[in-house]
Structure formats: structure tokens, C-alpha cells
Amino acid sequence: MTPFLELKRISKSYPGVLANDAVDLSVEAGEIHALVGENGAGKSTLMRILYGLEHADRGEILLEGSPVHIPNPNTAISLGIGMVHQHFQLIPPLTVAENVALGLEPTHHGFIERAALIERVDQLSRQFGLEVDPTQRVQDLSVGIRQRVEILKLLYREARLLILDEPSAVLTPQEVESLFEVIQRLAAEGRTTVFITHKLREVMAICQRATILRRGRVVDVLHVAETSPAEIARLMVGNDVEPIRRQGESQPAARELHLDSLSALDDRGLPALSDVSLSVFGGEIVGLAGVAGNGQQELLEVLIGLRKLVAGEIWLGETHCTELPGRQRRELGLAIIPEDRKLEGLSDALNIWENLVSTRYYRPPHSHHGYLHIGRIQNDAADLMNQFDVRASGPNIQLGTLSGGNAQKAVIARELASQPRALIAAQPTRGLDVGAARYVHEQLLALRAAGLAILLISADLDELLSLSDRFLTLFEGRIVGELSAAEASRTKLGLLMAGQDLEEAALAGREKEMAIPE
Amino acid sequence: MEALELLTNLLASTLRLATPLLLTAMACLLSYQVGLINIAVEGLMLSGCFIAVVAGAQIGYAWGGVLLACIVGAAMGALFALFVTTLRADLIVTGLAMNFFVLGTTAYLLQILFGVYGSYTPGDLKSLPIWRIPVLSEIPFLGKAFFQHPPLIYVSWLAIPLTAILLYRTRAGLHIRAVGVNEEAARTAGISVTRIRYLALTLGGLLCGLGGAHLAVGELALFRENMTGGRGFIGLAAVYFAAGRPFLAALACLLFGFFEALQFRLQTTVSIPYQFFQMLPYLMVVIMMVLISVRENLRRGRGGI
Numbered sequence: 001m002t003p004f005l006e007l008k009r010i011s012k013s014y015p016g017v018l019a020n021d022a023v024d025l026s027v028e029a030g031e032i033h034a035l036v037g038e039n040g041a042g043k044s045t046l047m048r049i050l051y052g053l054e055h056a057d058r059g060e061i062l063l064e065g066s067p068v069h070i071p072n073p074n075t076a077i078s079l080g081i082g083m084v085h086q087h088f089q090l091i092p093p094l095t096v097a098e099n100v101a102l103g104l105e106p107t108h109h110g111f112i113e114r115a116a117l118i119e120r121v122d123q124l125s126r127q128f129g130l131e132v133d134p135t136q137r138v139q140d141l142s143v144g145i146r147q148r149v150e151i152l153k154l155l156y157r158e159a160r161l162l163i164l165d166e167p168s169a170v171l172t173p174q175e176v177e178s179l180f181e182v183i184q185r186l187a188a189e190g191r192t193t194v195f196i197t198h199k200l201r202e203v204m205a206i207c208q209r210a211t212i213l214r215r216g217r218v219v220d221v222l223h224v225a226e227t228s229p230a231e232i233a234r235l236m237v238g239n240d241v242e243p244i245r246r247q248g249e250s251q252p253a254a255r256e257l258h259l260d261s262l263s264a265l266d267d268r269g270l271p272a273l274s275d276v277s278l279s280v281f282g283g284e285i286v287g288l289a290g291v292a293g294n295g296q297q298e299l300l301e302v303l304i305g306l307r308k309l310v311a312g313e314i315w316l317g318e319t320h321c322t323e324l325p326g327r328q329r330r331e332l333g334l335a336i337i338p339e340d341r342k343l344e345g346l347s348d349a350l351n352i353w354e355n356l357v358s359t360r361y362y363r364p365p366h367s368h369h370g371y372l373h374i375g376r377i378q379n380d381a382a383d384l385m386n387q388f389d390v391r392a393s394g395p396n397i398q399l400g401t402l403s404g405g406n407a408q409k410a411v412i413a414r415e416l417a418s419q420p421r422a423l424i425a426a427q428p429t430r431g432l433d434v435g436a437a438r439y440v441h442e443q444l445l446a447l448r449a450a451g452l453a454i455l456l457i458s459a460d461l462d463e464l465l466s467l468s469d470r471f472l473t474l475f476e477g478r479i480v481g482e483l484s485a486a487e488a489s490r491t492k493l494g495l496l497m498a499g500q501d502l503e504e505a506a507l508a509g510r511e512k513e514m515a516i517p518e
Numbered sequence: 519m520e521a522l523e524l525l526t527n528l529l530a531s532t533l534r535l536a537t538p539l540l541l542t543a544m545a546c547l548l549s550y551q552v553g554l555i556n557i558a559v560e561g562l563m564l565s566g567c568f569i570a571v572v573a574g575a576q577i578g579y580a581w582g583g584v585l586l587a588c589i590v591g592a593a594m595g596a597l598f599a600l601f602v603t604t605l606r607a608d609l610i611v612t613g614l615a616m617n618f619f620v621l622g623t624t625a626y627l628l629q630i631l632f633g634v635y636g637s638y639t640p641g642d643l644k645s646l647p648i649w650r651i652p653v654l655s656e657i658p659f660l661g662k663a664f665f666q667h668p669p670l671i672y673v674s675w676l677a678i679p680l681t682a683i684l685l686y687r688t689r690a691g692l693h694i695r696a697v698g699v700n701e702e703a704a705r706t707a708g709i710s711v712t713r714i715r716y717l718a719l720t721l722g723g724l725l726c727g728l729g730g731a732h733l734a735v736g737e738l739a740l741f742r743e744n745m746t747g748g749r750g751f752i753g754l755a756a757v758y759f760a761a762g763r764p765f766l767a768a769l770a771c772l773l774f775g776f777f778e779a780l781q782f783r784l785q786t787t788v789s790i791p792y793q794f795f796q797m798l799p800y801l802m803v804v805i806m807m808v809l810i811s812v813r814e815n816l817r818r819g820r821g822g823i
Contacts, residue, residue: 088703091699
């Protein structure tokens with residue numbers, strides 16, 4: 001039988017990178033096919049080529065046996081190819097119906113037929129059990145519902161091939177479950193799915209076959225039923241990976257960071273943090289779990305001093321620093337690895353040494369009376385680069401040329417250069433490959449052993465579970481549920497992240513029902 | 519009675535002075551909604567002034583000038599779109615350059631074509647006629663304030679709901695708004711971002727041409743160097759003040775029109791140098807923009823200033 005989709009020897013290079021190197025991919029009709037690989041393995045590039053957003057340098061695409069040319073998304077759509085992007089491609093101020101139909105609205109003399117549009121979207125949403133109100137504005141919807149809007153978009157366009165690019169990255173475990181149900185229903189209907197992910201649990205849960213990419217090349221194609229997560233992981237990374245684990249009990253020392261009843265507003269003036277209290281002691285890692293958008297960004301901004309508090313106090317050690325500006329908080333021993341290193345952590349346009357000294361340049365020994373001692377700063381920067389394994393030919397290189405992993409190492413080097421007492425690490429391994437992520441995890445554990453107080457803000461349950469001594473969960477701006485390392489499990493954290501009450505859930509016996517395949 | 523007379527006159531001149539602002543504001547609104555800052559409006563408008571007078575004088579009818587001003591305005595809008603979308607030139611620098619280009623070119627053409635400096639009044643060109651709306655214009659006071667105006671004033675009133683309908687009820691409008699909020703999302707939905715930007719900027723150019731035509735032949739029939747005098751920028755400010763909402767932007771234009779009308783009155787009645795009053799509408803712009811920013815910051819929980 002002819003495969004539904006075939007990609008043959010697709011190659012694509014960007015300046016300095018070979019993103020896809022003669023990649024073959026074959027997907028049967030009605031199959032859920034996993035495309036797995038680390039960040040930067042070339043998964044997204046391959047799918048962007050298939051969707052017409054990028055153009056292959058070489059290679060060919062066959063749909064149901066016949067070669068097709070896809071110069072733009074419009075052609076892809078008309079061929080029945082639809083894609084849900086990792087970053088949702090929605091227009092928040094528009095309604096669900098408008099977003100779903102965008103580009104293909106029913107019109108009469110150029111005027112949109114609103115009633116017909118809403119009717120159609122409502123009908124689709126019910127047919128597939130998506131339960132989305134077509135008249136709501138997308139900006140008022142949760143992330144999980146927004147993703148359903150993306151799927152509705154594909155169904156509205158009558159897509160026969162669905163490309164899902166890391167669809168679970170922003171969802172709670174429970175939302176992932178219902179996403180899987182939707183995908184399986186679509187597959188049962190005969191629609192074909194390419195599922196891009198680097199989470200092996202998901203591959204095992206719903207996919208029939210997996211194509212594994214490493215550094216732009218296909219390393220293997222496996223039947224999921226005949227393989228194991230360990231084998232896929234080994235193929236993805238290229239060697240055996242041993243999961244990292246925190247060793248020994250923490251030896252809590254003095255309280256280094258204390259937040260007392262913090263409340264703050266978000267950019268729209270709505271409450272983003274309500275009554276957030278927590279303490280972190282020297283020598284422990286406190287994991288703050290939560291799906292992005294539940295107040296993490298605002299908490300970080302409040303701690304740095306970028307956002308005003310409506311109420312509450314911030315203490316560093318014995319010093320009350322609610323009213324102190326960011327620079328003085330840093331001088332008191334606060335260090336921060338921000339969530340978005342490109343936006344808030346580093347300046348791409350500056351050199352490495354300038355970035356490394358950007359929190360300390362204003363005082364001796366780096367400067368005197370406003371005059372910078374460049375030689376001294378550059379020497380220190382070179383030392384830091386050695387110490388933290390930032391790979392570049394020297395400190396005089398523009399920071400923007402570093403890879404994600406090296407850039408993150410630079411952030412860590414700078415933050416630790418001031419010998420802090422408390423470190424806030426927000427999504428410290430987001431977008432890093434396995435090797436770089438492992439380095440960051442090792443660093444965090446080394447700092448814990450050295451007596452630092454660490455607050456780890458993350459949505460990655462694996463990361464949280466392998467590093468943290470205690471767990472708190474942030475849901476809709478509140479701290480819900482505290483768990484010790486012994487109590488914590490994937491399921492419990494998942495329920496808390498979704499705003500469920502653990503006791504109620506246990507009573508209703510839902511814990512079992514909602515269990516995520518481990 | 520005399521006070522009422524004064525008020526009527528003030529209202530009437532507010533509406534007349536607000537007209538070019540309304541038209542450029544609607545042009546700026548389209549580019550705002552499509553995600554581009556169109557600072558070329560000033561130049562587009564000035565070219566409309568020039569064409570309206572020159573072409574009007576050649577053809578012999580002011581209406582001919584208005585039509586050509588619209589066509590040239592639209593063409594200039596499309597040219598701007600070519601620079602900033604297809605050729606990816608910087609939006610601000612290109613806009614500024616177009617403004618200065620039009621300013622210089624019109625002054626230069628005035629000299630080589632007509633041998634005059636500063637201003638040009640073709641002897642045989644009559645301004646557009648006053649349209650008295652039947653019945654309505656007979657109403658005491660209100661009739662004079664609202665219904666005895668040059669035709670383009672009524673056109674400018676129509677332009678506001680038409681812009682709103684275009685943006686919020688039509689497919690093209692939906693695409694304009696979609697592109698303005700998230701270009702990438704619009705592209706993945708299969709919308710041609712470039713085509714939508716051309717559409718918004720070309721339509722905007724047409725509206726600017728119309729606004730310029732009103733300035734030039736709406737009431738007087740003359741061209742003066744730099745006769746737009748920053749009105750395009752005021753239209754732009756009105757749109758930012760209104761955060762892209764058509765009716766609120768129109769209201770802001772009326773407010774600016776009122777201040778301009780007021781300063782004309784005060785110039786003749788008060789002994790303070792008239793430049794002080796000329797400054798007032800622009801002072802209003804600065805105050806308004808600061809107020810908006812303060813409100814925005816308060817809303818975001820980042821303190822007043």
C-alpha cells in the first residue's frame with residue numbers, strides 16, 4: 001500500500017547549520033506517527049517545510065503517492081495539510097469562530113456571514129467533542145482550550161494530515177490526557193497525524209511508529225510496540241543517559257529568602273499573585289510547579305523589582321527589601337536565572353564580557369569613578385567562561401552567536417559570579433538539549449550542596465521531581481498544596497497544577513482515573 | 519442671542535477644521551490596525567493638496583482636482599507599501615523621507631511650473647460649492663452649525679462608520695486586524711500579509727489625498743507650502759489616543775478641531791500673541807499622550823510614571 005505521506009531525502013541548511021540532512025519520513029493513512037528528537041534535531045524545520053513555511057534545498061514530498069510542490073501554507077491547506085504550531089498561531093482579540101475560519105470565512109459580497117460561521121464552528125466543535133464556545137474571544141481562554149481552537153482550525157480546513165508540534169508543552173497532565181483523546185478520535189476517523197515531541201512517555205502512549213532524528217538525520221524508525229523509552233532515548237541522544245538525581249537529604253540552614261503574602265497585578269490590571277508566601281532555606285531546592293501563565297512571570301518580576309507589589313513583603317536573610325531597588329537586592333545576595341534568557345537574561349547585541357559583567361560593572365574592581373577597567377573585566381570574563389564551560393573563542397565574541405546551551409551557561413556564570421545566597425531559577429533548561437540541560441541540573445545540585453537557597457520555578461515535572469527537596473504549586477496566582485519529596489508524585493503535582501484539590505480528588509477516586517502513563 | 523451666534527460659528531468652524539484630521543485619522547487607523555505606523559500621512563496629505571489645486575486648475579473644476587488627489591494619494595500609499603513591505607525599508611525613516619520629499623517637491627514644482635514662491639492661487643479655480651442639506655439646513659442655529667458645509671465635510675463623516683464597517687464586518691477588515699495583531703498567525707492561516715498591507719496603506723493614501731483636497735479646494739482653492747502643517751501627525755495622535763477605535767479617534771479629531779477653532783477666535787479677541795494659541799492644539803496632543811501612558815502604567819501595576 002502506498003503511504004499517505006512520504007518525504008524523500010529532504011535537505012535544508014541555514015548559514016552554518018545543516019538542519020535537515022537527507023531526511024526520509026513515511027506515514028501511513030490513519031497512523032499517529034511520532035517525530036522525536038532533541039531540541040535542534042531538525043523536527044520543526046522538517047514540518048515547516050511540509051507546511052510550506054520553509055523551502056527545502058533538496059528532496060521531494062509525496063502525498064498519496066504523487067509528488068507535490070508546497071510553496072506556501074495556502075497550498076498546504078488546500079492539499080489537506082494542517083499544522084498546530086508550538087507557539088499558537090491565534091489572534092487573541094478575535095473570537096474563536098473568527099480565528100478558526102481566518103482566511104476562509106463564509107462571505108456575502110465581502111461581508112462576513114457571522115451566523116453561518118458561528119453555526120459551522122459550533123457544529124464542528126460538538127462533532128469532535130471539543131466543547132468550545134465559538135463566540136468567546138481567544139484572549140479569555142485557557143491554554144488548553146486555545147489548543148482546541150487550533151485543532152478546530154484544522155478540522156474547519158478539512159485537514160487530512162495533522163501536524164502537531166510539541167502540543168503538550170504548555171498543558172497540564174490532565175489537559176494532555178484530553179488532547180490525546182481528541183487525537184485518537186481523529187485517527188479513528190481516518191485522519192493521519194504527525195506528532196512532534198521529545199517526551200517519550202507520550203510517544204509510548206499514543207503513537208504507532210516513531211521516526212527519530214538526531215542532528216538533522218534520521219537515526220531509526222521504530223514500531224512503538226516493539227521498543228522501550230530507554231531505547232528511544234538512547235537513539236535520540238546518541239548515548240545512554242542516566243537520569244540525574246538529587247543525593248541525600250537537604251541540611252536546611254538559615255532562611256535566606258522569605259516572601260510574605262505577596263500580591264501583585266498583571267499587565268491587564270487583574271490579580272496575578274494573591275497572598276503568595278514561601279520560604280527557602282540554605283541548602284535546599286524548593287520546586288515551584290505550575291503551568292506557564294499562572295503567575296510565574298509576575299512573581300519573577302516582583303522579585304527582580306520590575307513590578308510593584310500591591311501588598312506583601314520580601315525578605316533576604318534578615319533584611320527587609322520590599323522597598324529596595326533590584327540592584328541593592330542583588331548586592332544583598334539575590335541571583336536570578338530569568339525565564340526568557342533572550343529577552344530578560346542577556347543582550348544579544350553586546351559581547352560576552354559585557355554580558356558577564358552587566359550586574360557588577362559599576363563598582364570596584366571592575367570600575368572606578370565611572371571608568372571601566374576593560375582589561376580586568378575581560379580577564380575575569382575569560383575565567384568565568386572557563387569555570388562554567390561557556391564555549392566560544394573568547395570573551396570578545398558577540399553574545400548572539402552563542403547556542404542556547406552556551407548562552408544559558410553565560411547567564412548562570414554571571415549570576416553565580418556575585419556569590420549569591422539565594423538563587424531563583426525560572427525554567428532554567430527550557431529550550432536546551434539533553435547535554436546542556438544536564439549541565440544546568442548538575443550545577444543546581446552543586447549549589448544546593450554548597451548551601452545556597454534555590455527556588456526552582458518550572459513546568460517540567462521530570463526536572464522538578466529529580467531536583468527538589470520540597471514542592472509548592474502555583475495555580476492562578478496562589479500557592480496551592482505543599483508536598484515533601486516523599487509525598488510528591490507526577491499525578492499529585494499534575495492535579496495541583498490543574499487546580500484540583502488533592503483530598504477531593506482522592507475521595508472521588510479520580511487519581512487513578514487520571515493517572516498518566518509513567 | 520449673540521452668544522448663541524458665537525457658539526454656532528465655533529461649532530461650524532470646529533467641524534470644518536476637523537475634517538482633514540478625520541480623514542487622515544481614518545487612514546492612520548487602517549495602518550494602525552494592520553500593524554504599521556504610517557508617519558507618511560503628512561506627506562500623502564500634502565501631495566493631495568498640491569494635486570487638487572494644480573489638477574483642478576488644469577481641468578477647470580475643483581471636483582476634478584479632488585478625484586485626482588484621491589488617485590495620487592492612493593498611488594503614493596501603494597508606493598509607501600512597496601517600500602516598507604516588498605522592499606522591507608525601515609518604516610519610520612521611509613515615512614520621514616516621503617514627508618520631506620513631498621514637502622520639497624511641491625515647493626520646487628511651484629517655482630518651476632508657476633514661478634511663484636510660498637503659495638499659489640489659480641485665478642480661474644473656484645473652491646467646492648457649499649452644500650446646504652435640504653430642510654435640515656433651515657433649522658435655526660443647528661442648520662448653520664451642521665448642514666451648510668463644503669461637501670467633503672459630509673464625506674468625512676461618512677468615512678468614520680465606513681471604516682468601522684470595513685474593519686469589523688468584512689473579510690478584508692478581519693484580515694487587516696489579524697495581520698496587525700499577529701503577522702505570523704495570519705500567514706499560517708493562509709492570508710497574504712503583503713497584500714493586506716498594500717490594501718490598508720493604499721486605502722489610507724486615498725483618504726489622505728481626500729483630506730488634502732479638502733484643505734486645498736474645500737473652502738479656498740489655493741496651495742501653500744507645507745499647508746498641512748502637522749495635521750497628519752495630529753490624525754496619527756488621535757488614533758493612538760483612541761487605541762485604534764474609529765469612533766473614539768473621530769472624537770479626538772473633533773476635540774483637536776475645537777481647539778484649533780478656539781485659537782482662531784482667541785487670536786482676534788485677546789491681546790496675547792497669537793502664536794500662543796496656535797501652540798494649544800499641539801500641547802493638547804502631548805498632554806493627551808502622557809495621560810494615556812500614565813493610565814496604561816497604572817493599569818499594569820507599574821506605578822504612575
